[in-house]
Amino acid sequence: MTEMWAVRDGLWAGPNRSAPLGVLREILVLASEFSSLWIVFCYREANGVANSLAKHAATTQGRFVLHSSAPGFLLKTLCKDQLGI
Secondary structure, three states, rough: HHHHHHHHHHHHHHOOOHHHHHHHHHHHHHOOOOOOOOOOOOOOOHHHHHHHHHHHHOOOOOOOOOOOOOHHHHHHHHHHHOOOO
């Protein structure tokens, strides 16, 4: 639970202070569905795919996009993550 409070504190430090509360509520609701749950922090440098997806999502201006396979902008990052680079 300590990690959850760290997530909360990190979210509240952001510029939009109303959105983090909704995200935290959703996390708590989803977490309650599991008998055991671990949330592990991973630096963006260690997870290039998630970082690339987040950057791309920020530029799509709220559009939902579903890909049937990995999009081209992600291929290089997928390879680097797979190799541990």
